[in-house]
Amino acid sequence: MSRIVHLNGDWLPEAEAKVSVFDRGFLMADGVYEVTSVLGGKLIDFEGHCRRLDRSLRELGMGNPHSDAEWLALHREIVARNGVEDGMVYLQVTRGNPGDRDFAYPPEGTPQTVVLFTQSKPGLADSPAAKTGWRVISIPDQRWARRDIKTVQLLYPSMAKMAAKAAGVDDAWFVEDGTVTEGTSNNAYIVAGGKIVTRQLGHDILHGITRAAVLRLAREAQMEVVERAFTLDEAKAADEAFITSASAFVMPVVEIDGTALGTGKPGPVAQRLREIYIEEMRKAAV
Structure with missing residues (x-):
């Protein structure tokens, strides 16, 4: 069954949704994106995600083509049109099509390109991997310096995911100056001495929406949270570790570079946070 895609105000079968070869997103990776999870159709x-989209667009000097209410209506409609019960809604906004290729930004008033599509993932909250945990490898962080902007330039994270696949593991953690920045498409955490440790916000990591919610819920559950950089050696010696993202929620990490963490199984902190997060997000879903 063909998905229905939203493109610049039109609802189209995916095979009919076309973007110009002169679009800045295609030529320059000049665009941003967001991924919102869907559970139970909500x-x-x-x-x-709306707040981060605002920020990403602002940091790149782009306007927001829709209000929050308009984005919500579009998201709800695309979920309904595609009958998504569990899955994701992906949106992308680029600087548009100037009609030719040029490093300079297109003239003011050039229409932006707006795309939304869905990915159905039945049983998204019941991932078998959450029961066994992920194994990760470390890899040098060679991305650009503004990782806090959720841009569509995802080549190096894709290369890192392929390196993880080639190594027979689930993901890679980026390392810069001896400290872990984040995963290929997720924020990274360790649990040591009863404390949850994760890198502080800055230009060097994505300001994860799931990260913010999980840290808030952890503090509400009287868990101690420390926001600071941690080394790869600290991570390998930790009691447990986990990642957070919009599609994986809270996912335990049980091995780093072949070193098993703790018992080699998902730890109690990660498991409890996953339970709390999914429960609270279902309650607050729209």
């Missing part, structure tokens, strides 16, 4: 942490 949107998870939608307001947070």
Whole structure:
């Protein structure tokens, strides 16, 4: 069954949705994106994704083509049109099509390109991997310096995911100056001495929407959270580790570079946070 895609105000079968070869997103990776999870046909942490979209567009000097209410209506409609019960809604906004290729930004008033599509993932909250945990490898962080902007330039994270696949593991953690920045498409955490440790916000990591929710819920559950950089050696010696993302929620990490963490199985902190997060997000879903 063909998906229905939203493209610049039109609802089209995916095979009919076309973007110009002169679009800045295609030529220059000049665009941003967001991914919002869907559970039970409802949107998870939608307001947070709207706020980050605003910020990403602003940091690149782009306007927001829709209000929050308009984005919500579009998301709800595309979920309904595609009958998504569990899955994701992906949106992308580029600087548009100037009609030719040029490093300079297109003239003011050039229409932006707006795309939304869905990915159905039945049983998204019941991933078998959550029961066994992920194994990760470390890889040098060679991305650009503004990782806090959720741009569509994802080549190096894709290369890192392929390196993980070639190594027979689930993901890779980026390392810069001896400290872990984040995963290929997720934020990274360790648990040591009863404390949850994760890198502080800055230009070097994505300001994860799931990260913000999980840290808030952890503090509400009287868990101690420390926001600071941690080394790869600290991570390998930790009691447990986990990642967070919009599609994986809270996912335990049980091995780093072949070193098993703790018992080699998902730890109690990660497991409890996953339970709390999914429960609370279902309650607040729109």
